[in-house]
Amino acid sequence: MVLLAGGVGGARMAEGLVRVLPEGALTVIANIGDDDTFYGLLVCPDIDTITYTLSDRIDRGQGWGVANDTVNGLNVLRDLGAPVWMKLGDADFGLHIWRNWRMSQGASLSEVTEECAARFGVKARILPATDDPLRTKLITEKGLLDFQNWFVGERCQPAVREIRYVGAEAAAASAAALTAIKDADLIVFAPSNPLLSLEPILSVRALRETVAASRAPRIGVSPLIGGKAVKGPLDKLLADLGQPAGAAGVAARYKGLIDGFLVDSGDVNDIVAIEADGVKVHATDILMRDPVGAERLARELLGFAAGLGVAE
Template structure:
């Protein structure tokens, strides 16, 4: 069975890691959001790609969810001494990734080629694809009328501004990276990872051809919301500010009409019926990934559930 996972940052990376440990590597393709990518110190920084790759390589910082395990901070401390910006924390080893990525891009390599080279260096066997080789920038539109770059909103302003909407700058002209549509059309099951629907999965869905392919495939999601809260990040806050009661039901609504099934947490069991009314099959289980065992268990459960959904759809 060919699996495709769409993922953003931390939550998505954890599920992808679980999937990579329970399916053959040549059967899994991960398509990663690059809407959060930005330029800082002249470097091309791809937060979601790095979180997914560091996690798959077993070198992610388990405490922060971003950056490298056991990284040091010599460069950042020194930048602080020079009066430079330190709001976006760049560890020394993490910086090497950004420097080498930037160098390769400037030499004419495409982002997808850089990712492939890094995956090889890091011993990652599953295929990781950026959603696009073209720049797409998630812009957060605030109630105050500001248009904030995502990292400005997310890191510098710590998600404080009230959100009115989003704009994915560049998505009108951006093409899916080589392999993205091929993977989707070749998929037997697509899993939307527990990442922020608005700013992690959403940008991927805006790319030409992605929705069209997904509409022909069995698609399941793992809810990024548990008991009305996001486990990490501003997803619940965004749903609320945009007028939705944050819950797996809202997530299911969000992904309509392309979603066929959704894994929701035991604590949200009472919503199963309403989700079913949307024509989406709910699967109630423990979806919180506390450790590696949880990642593998949830990944297996998602695949098994996905197969059942696929059979039910006779797709």
């Protein structure tokens, strides 16, 4: 099965699924729209959060980065006058150095991502949506900002007027990701930010078309509970952009791409609206408080999928 995923929420969903599925059954297709280059090193926050989570290296307190990491390298960069608003730990730098080294030798982002996951003992396949550059950029009240500049550097404060996935039209889908979607017996949209995590993936035309054409059950998980984002700026962003809010607003964005949607039991109005739109709903406690909670949600999701016609 395939999981389309951003960072923290996507990683948590992946962790739940890995605990339930046979080893190797899960392929995670990760957003690369929030990748950026720091000091010449390509950093892939979503891929890394998923990889660190599934290899149990993750700093569970903050949800990203490596547990017990140090910042001696970043402190030196600060002493040398470099901007250091992106919090890159020393173990994290080890991965970024390695990735850039391998890619400078000709390896693709897909290859290094899979190689890293294998070396770290990850029991799922992790693939970038594309090996080509694709960058989420935000037109804000403070002008055009790169994603990480807005997200980390500006703490999501500047109001967003428009979001662009720069490079999407020219980007070729990762061949492995495309095959994984074609062969999938289930496609899951993680409870990630649609605007910043899943739509950058779906902005790669072949990926979107292949999801749209799939006859496997396709299930989304709401990233909003009671209209609020579990983590991140989604609710604020939808308001800034004047887009439909709540779980129903998110489900509507995926129209034609999903058959079912997991919604929090308390979001009664959203459930009615989503079902009225022809999408089946499974209502439950969708908050994944820890890996055990993620496993519970994964089991419910697979049960829901089976009811929609897939044999897991």
